Amino acid sequence: MPPAAQTDTGAESGTESMQDPAWWRQAAVYQIYPRSFADSDGDGIGDLRGVTSRVSYLTALGIDAVWLSPFYPSALADGGYDVDDYRDVDPRLGTLEDFDEMITALHGAGIKCIVDIVPNHTSNRHVWFQEALASPRGSAARDRYIFRDGTGPDGSSPPSDWDSVFGGPAWEQTQDGQWYLHLFAREQPDLNWDTREVRDDFLRTLRFWSDRGVDGFRVDVAHALTKDMAEPLPSKAELAPEGENAEGRHPFWDRDEVHEVFEEWRSVFNEYTPPRTAVAEAWVHADRRARYASPEGLGQAFNFDLLRADWDADQFRDIIAANLKEATGSGASSTWVFSNHDVVRHATRYGLPAMESGAGQDGSAWLISGGTESALDRDLGERRARAATQLMLALPGSAYLYQGEELGLHEVADIPDDARQDPTFFRNAGVDVGRDGCRVPLPWTAAGTSFGFGDGGAHLPQPAWFGEYAVQVQEEDPSSTLSFYRRALELRHQLQGEESLEWVQESSAEILHFSRPGRWRSITNFGRTPVELPEGPVLLSSSPLEDGRLPADTTVWLG
Ligand code: NOJ
Numbered sequence: 001m002p003p004a005a006q007t008d009t010g011a012e013s014g015t016e017s018m019q020d021p022a023w024w025r026q027a028a029v030y031q032i033y034p035r036s037f038a039d040s041d042g043d044g045i046g047d048l049r050g051v052t053s054r055v056s057y058l059t060a061l062g063i064d065a066v067w068l069s070p071f072y073p074s075a076l077a078d079g080g081y082d083v084d085d086y087r088d089v090d091p092r093l094g095t096l097e098d099f100d101e102m103i104t105a106l107h108g109a110g111i112k113c114i115v116d117i118v119p120n121h122t123s124n125r126h127v128w129f130q131e132a133l134a135s136p137r138g139s140a141a142r143d144r145y146i147f148r149d150g151t152g153p154d155g156s157s158p159p160s161d162w163d164s165v166f167g168g169p170a171w172e173q174t175q176d177g178q179w180y181l182h183l184f185a186r187e188q189p190d191l192n193w194d195t196r197e198v199r200d201d202f203l204r205t206l207r208f209w210s211d212r213g214v215d216g217f218r219v220d221v222a223h224a225l226t227k228d229m230a231e232p233l234p235s236k237a238e239l240a241p242e243g244e245n246a247e248g249r250h251p252f253w254d255r256d257e258v259h260e261v262f263e264e265w266r267s268v269f270n271e272y273t274p275p276r277t278a279v280a281e282a283w284v285h286a287d288r289r290a291r292y293a294s295p296e297g298l299g300q301a302f303n304f305d306l307l308r309a310d311w312d313a314d315q316f317r318d319i320i321a322a323n324l325k326e327a328t329g330s331g332a333s334s335t336w337v338f339s340n341h342d343v344v345r346h347a348t349r350y351g352l353p354a355m356e357s358g359a360g361q362d363g364s365a366w367l368i369s370g371g372t373e374s375a376l377d378r379d380l381g382e383r384r385a386r387a388a389t390q391l392m393l394a395l396p397g398s399a400y401l402y403q404g405e406e407l408g409l410h411e412v413a414d415i416p417d418d419a420r421q422d423p424t425f426f427r428n429a430g431v432d433v434g435r436d437g438c439r440v441p442l443p444w445t446a447a448g449t450s451f452g453f454g455d456g457g458a459h460l461p462q463p464a465w466f467g468e469y470a471v472q473v474q475e476e477d478p479s480s481t482l483s484f485y486r487r488a489l490e491l492r493h494q495l496q497g498e499e500s501l502e503w504v505q506e507s508s509a510e511i512l513h514f515s516r517p518g519r520w521r522s523i524t525n526f527g528r529t530p531v532e533l534p535e536g537p538v539l540l541s542s543s544p545l546e547d548g549r550l551p552a553d554t555t556v557w558l559g
Contacts, residue, residue: 017110021274024216024300024398025333026496027064028489029114031402033341034071034093035080036441039454046441046453048094052102055109057471061406061482062489065112067218069341071099075125077187078166078423079341079439081116081220082123086205096212103213112215114277119202120221121188129189137178144198145189146181146229147174160233167427183224183252185423193225193261206268206276216277222292222301223282225261227252247285254284262297269299279335279398286322290330300332300398307338311350311384311553313512313526317503320395320514324501327397333499334397338388339405345438346388348411351381382408383553386484386542387524390555391512393492394522396499401485404442407469408481411437412462419461436460443470484542491539491557495519524555534558 017023038050048071058066070080073090080090089099106113122129128144135141137149148159150173158171158179164186171179172186181190191198206217228251239250248256262278269276280292280301292301303323309315327334338346353375385408392399415436417425422434441459443466444452451458451466467473474480497519504513510527520539525531530549536558538545543554550556 018107018112019274023064023112023274024277026397026499027112028062028393028399028401028492029065029067030058030061030063031067031069031340031400033069033079033403033439035076035459036439036453037403038442038444039450039456039458042455043092044450044454044456044459045092047092048089048098048102050454052098052105055105055111058106058111059109060486062486062493063111063401065114065215066106067114067400068116070116070118074123075187076421077123078185079421079435081118082121082125082185082187083118084123084125085127086117086202087208100212107213113213114216114218114279115209115214116220117202117205117209117217118220119191119193120224121182121184121190124187124189132180132189133174137176142178144192144195146192146227147178148181148229148231148233150177150179161236162233162239163236164427166424167432181229183221185427187423190227191225193227193258199261199264203264203268206265207271210268210272210276214276215274216279219278219280219298221282222262222280222298223254223258223284224252226255226258228255247288254282254288259291259294259297262292265298266296286326290326290332293327293330293332295331300335302337302400303335304337306336306388306392307340307343307346311388311526313510313524316391316512316524316526320501321503324396327499334395335400336392336395336397337400337402338385338392339402339438340400341402341439342435343438345385345402345405345409345411347378347381347385347405347408348376348413349381350384350388351377351379351410376410376413378410380553381410382481383543386481387553387555389485390488390540390542390557391522391524393488394514394516394520394555394557396501396516399492402438404438406482406485407443407471407474409442409466409469412440412460413437414463415440415461421460440466443467445472446470484540487540491520495539521558522555523550523558525550525552528552 032051035046037046038054039046040049040053041047070083071089071093072086073084073088074080074082089096103113131141132145149155151157151159155177158169162170164170164183166184170181170183172182173179182188183190248254278298280298282289282292282301289301292298305319309319323334420434420436422436424432425434439460440462441450441453446467449455451462451470474482477483497516500517502515502517504515506513508527511531512524515521530546530551533550539557539559541554541556543551
């Protein structure tokens with residue numbers, strides 16, 4: 001028999017909105033990269049108490065939920081996505097008690113909390129991996145991971161020629177000569193999801209955090225968990241088309257049986273009231289995304305299509321239409337995102353010439369950065385980013401925001417090599433500078449130690465221009481990007497209704513115009529010249545109107 005439904009113990013748990021099982025469907029979710037958000041103890045690394053200390057900032061911003069990137073014990077070989085222990089807090093970031101206090105403070109402010117769960121791989125310091133290394137070939141301890149003998153006469157060549165997503169080989173040899181699979185960094189050995197013990201342990205982890213009051217989970221690389229490792233392993237050349245076109249035929253991307261795992265997760269989510277939610281990070285073909293987002297599975301899946309689109313009305317229109325249709329089919333709501341901790345910030349992408357940024361290998365959006373600073377038009381980028389965000393906030397579905405985008409922050413391109421942390425930089429020397437540029441600690445004050453991030457330094461160097469973008473500066477300025485985000489989120493809350501959208505035909509293909517029936521209209525000018533606006537009260541404009549007309553690269557909401 002399933003256990004009885006459990007109820008949160010937080011002080012706010014009786015409030016109606018915190019108990020609404022559909023809260024996630026049109027939530028504005030703010031991603032916190034904890035190490036770079038706010039540092040309460042001056043060690044240069046952001047922490048959970050730092051998050052708690054900024055709950056009033058989150059309230060003023062007007063978001064519905066935060067998503068916390070990993071805060072678990074980790075050697076930070078991949079920014080915390082190399083987890084040593086799934087049921088604890090990294091001592092540099094705090095304690096479980098700090099976590100509980102943070103949840104209570106967030107819930108007290110009516111803000112939900114989603115945590116990142118990393119099921120494809122552990123860290124190489126995880127007790128299971130240490131045990132595997134100390135155990136013989138063929139042991140149960142090794143079977144929790146994917147160990148294979150090498151090829152070649154003495155087994156000194158890897159079992160296959162597969163590449164890791166971060167560059168370099170996907171296999172690492174251990175001291176006794178066997179090899180283990182790591183689709184990401186060598187410090188991230190892939191788990192074997194065919195073992196019941198692995199499956200059960202994650203169910204335990206989901207309950208552990210759910211019992212502590214978390215409202216949902218963001219599921220890292222959800223499409224890679226189950227693998228067909230039958231030998232002989234295919235060569236790189238023989239692999240089914242990469243990632244998004246794999247359609248169930250690839251040995252490790254997007255296999256059909258992964259959904260059996262998520263059905264089990266769903267039954268755990270449904271033990272709680274309200275049910276815990278989940279959103280899949282699944283780089284799969286759009287046609288197959290609905291499986292991850294189904295109500296029997298994780299319930300929602302990221303759609304990175306707008307993030308990868310050019311600043312182009314036709315592309316935006318097609319993507320929005322396709323995703324709304326898909327969401328209707330799956331029973332989920334759409335997700336929209338322009339920035340996260342893996343991609344060049346959207347203010348920068350939109351300020352670079354079109355050829356300077358683009359989707360990375362395997363369809364993931366590890367966009368290139370660095371060396372492009374001279375080509376960057378900062379004002380244009382910020383202007384378009386605001387217009388894009390305002391458009392996104394008018395769409396039905398959940399909007400995912402990334403810390404710092406509300407300040408209009410740009411990517412930090414000039415991080416010295418010896419300060420970089422991202423494994424993609426180390427595994428692709430000279431080709432890809434990696435993702436550190438969007439992970440630089442936030443500027444809270446115009447001056448002072450680490451721009452108010454904390455009393456010590458910042459674990460990634462902050463550029464001098466960060467001061468101009470500081471929260472303190474923008475709070476004083478009604479025309480700042482921060483003031484704009486606050487107003488947009490406030491209006492979205494007031495206006496949000498049914499998850500429906502109606503297109504309004506325009507004579508110019510460069511104008512994207514839709515209404516949320518009976519609520520409000522959103523119009524974006526992707527063209528080069530100002531256009532007349534239809535009748536109606538102007539609620540918000542991402543840049544000032546010009547003589548009552550909608551200028552280029554601007555979104556307006558009409559009542
Ligand atoms: C996706 C995460 O967003 C990224 O930051 C991480 O490096 C990989 N998964 C591996 O966990």
